[in-house]
Amino acid sequence: MKNKSEYALLIVLGFLIIFGLIGWAVSPEDESGQPLLLLPGVKEVEEYRRKANSWTEDMKLLDGRLAVLLNGNTSSLYTQSKNAQDLFSDYVALVQDIENTEAPAALTGLKNMLSNSSIAYINACQSVLNWVRNTSAENLVYTEQLVETAKDLLRELESSPWMD
DSSP states (O other), X not given: OHHHHHHHHHHHHHHHHHHHXXXXXXXXBOTTSOBOOOOHHHHHHHHHHHHHHHHHHXXXXXXXXXXXXXXXXXXXXXXXXXXXXXHHHHXXXXXXXXXXXXXXXXXHHHHHHHHHXXXXXXXXXXXXXXXXXXXXXXHHHHHHHHHHHHHHHHHXXXXXXXXX
């Protein structure tokens, strides 16, 4: 009888070790490599945070394109206008993606910050479109102010504790 109980104990321990190794190997991890507890609310928050980080990176890339456009290195008005329209379309797509993605209740503030930043960039891009159409110094100064406001909002977003 003792042999059967020892075998049963070894089998149970073997299963525990095997399942423990499988769990360790397939458990999802956060950005820092820590295991992530997959409760539905936690999973939603982590997915939204990842999307928010991606949107922030997209805003940075679009900001770079906006800076290139404001430098006016292209001599062709058509090229400048086309680049401005393409940039505006990309900003609109980004804003739509942000606005159409539901945020978990705990991240409502983060969503508001994302919306404010992206809409500030939309306003700046609209001003760039006006500046391309009418390249006056007044329009350029106004556009640069809007771009700075958008950059300030983006920096504030990046410093949010949710963006770590």
